[in-house]
Amino acid sequence: MPDVHTLGGMMDRIRALLTVIEEGSVNRAAVRLRITQPALSRQMQALENELGGKLLERETSGVKPTGLGHALVKAMRPLVEGYDTALAELRRQARGERSELRVGYLLSAAQSMLTPALAKLRKSQPEVKLKLHDMSPREQIDGLRAGELDFALIGQEGVTAANEFHSARLCSLHVCVAVADSDSLAARKNITLKELKGRDFIGVDEDQVPGRNRWATALCKSAGFKPRFVVVVDGITNVFSQVVSESGVTLLPGYFEKLQHPGVTFVPVSDEKARWDFIVLWQKGRASASTRALVEALKQVAAEMNA
Amino acid sequence: MPDVHTLGGMMDRIRALLTVIEEGSVNRAAVRLRITQPALSRQMQALENELGGKLLERETSGVKPTGLGHALVKAMRPLVEGYDTALAELRRQARGERSELRVGYLLSAAQSMLTPALAKLRKSQPEVKLKLHDMSPREQIDGLRAGELDFALIGQEGVTAANEFHSARLCSLHVCVAVADSDSLAARKNITLKELKGRDFIGVDEDQVPGRNRWATALCKSAGFKPRFVVVVDGITNVFSQVVSESGVTLLPGYFEKLQHPGVTFVPVSDEKARWDFIVLWQKGRASASTRALVEALKQVAAEMNA
């Protein structure tokens, strides 16, 4: 009698039992499983020992399942099948053949870049399925970390996590500053960073837009002063309220100029060094063809936009 | 590098990976799994080889899952958990602790016996769940064979399958004959089998009520003649139509006398030997406590009915 303690390989014995019951014969099942009949016979005995009950009614013309055997088939067949398909999918994924790309992006920032890139992707790889998730930079990074996203289209915030993932800089935008309409700067065509020295800065919550404040700080430092954040708010719209009510300023990526916000004026910053990088992050590990294709498409779109 | 060909034990390695990812450390996971860290480390390598991709990002402070690792967790955890609960349920079942009894019965025949028996069962084992299935004798037997039923409450038809399962005779009813109201026999208080000699018999489809015709034939033979089946119909109600329209007769278990059917009269058969056995079949193998309880309850009810 084979040993009972052997929990490993239980799954295989269950598969074997499924085959045996399908065939109604240990012999024929052994052929299908490419092992010998004695080996299979012992597997069945082992399985019965492990479960503590008979699974097969041995008869002179073959075997047929007992009630317990039937119960096992009903309970285990779907699991075994699910296991197999899951395994196959994982293998495909490991080989780099993803059937689905999950992309995180920030609508206001990335739409102009993402839409044409996806069009390109659909042309070169029409079969790949896309899941788009409009979420904040922080959520994107968390999503990447949790494996729920394959891509993050993200701004300057992404540099804080760039070493955890693959990354590519897509483009570099100029910077603008948001001031209240009533501000003396609001009438200017453009300004330099230096002129912001001594102003009250409005910060944004580190949790939602990580790295933004540090980026602003670094920019100011390059201009020779240290910004003073009088208040830190969460949510970009709250920043604008504060800009108006407190006559504060805040540094923003250039694409905000196209937006309208009552009471707020966006003035371009003329400093050469004041740039806002827009980057894409994606999971490390073997890159699938579709992954590479999406990165390429994004780079092309970015290049065309710069030109 | 460990061998790649080893498909057996894949499941265990997947479980191990789940633990490793939960713990974020091969070391701690090894403790939980009661194996050494090197063994577990090798399991992870083996798993990665089998899948063909990296699952863990090894860092100096432990490990964290790659995208593929995350995907594996998402796909496999529910399967592993389902597998475990299924296995536990099967073990319980093997030990004879069924949580549910699936009973097949024929409403018209068994109701008078089943209802009180279930009441008794509920008293002695209130926690056992019951699934009742009103189905034809043939369906009941098929259900038993397919493992979809634990019990079949069945008449004479059951004897054809009695050796495949455990069986017990519950009671033995007298027999009656169905004749048309216009028949000369319809006025009789009772008759003997012999008087049916030469009559046209209505048979019933072997598929739906297996053994019924054979039972009738055997009864007649014991009375010294061979019945002639002029027609075989499917469904018991069709039998009555034929009895009326063809002036045929048919032998039935005694409980039909309580039924009403327009144009049909049921006359008791007085022969001592003409009996209709009512039996219960149940799955072979270790009988659970609830199984034994139900059988006992049925026997008691039958005994009370006979008294």
Add this chain to the structure above:
DNA sequence: TGCCGTTATGCCAGATGTGCATACCCTCGG
């Protein structure tokens, strides 16, 4: 009774997995 099918058992060789000891790598702190 002998033949042919079935499943079960004894025995041996090869594959697999584990533990132990140790190597290796990185970070942190003196």
Add this chain to the structure above:
DNA sequence: CCGAGGGTATGCACATCTGGCATAACGGCA
């Protein structure tokens, strides 16, 4: 700058498991 202490990987020897081969045991059937 180097050693301590945390992590994971590797070399090696040994126990365990599993499968194949040969053969037994058993039941039906001519």
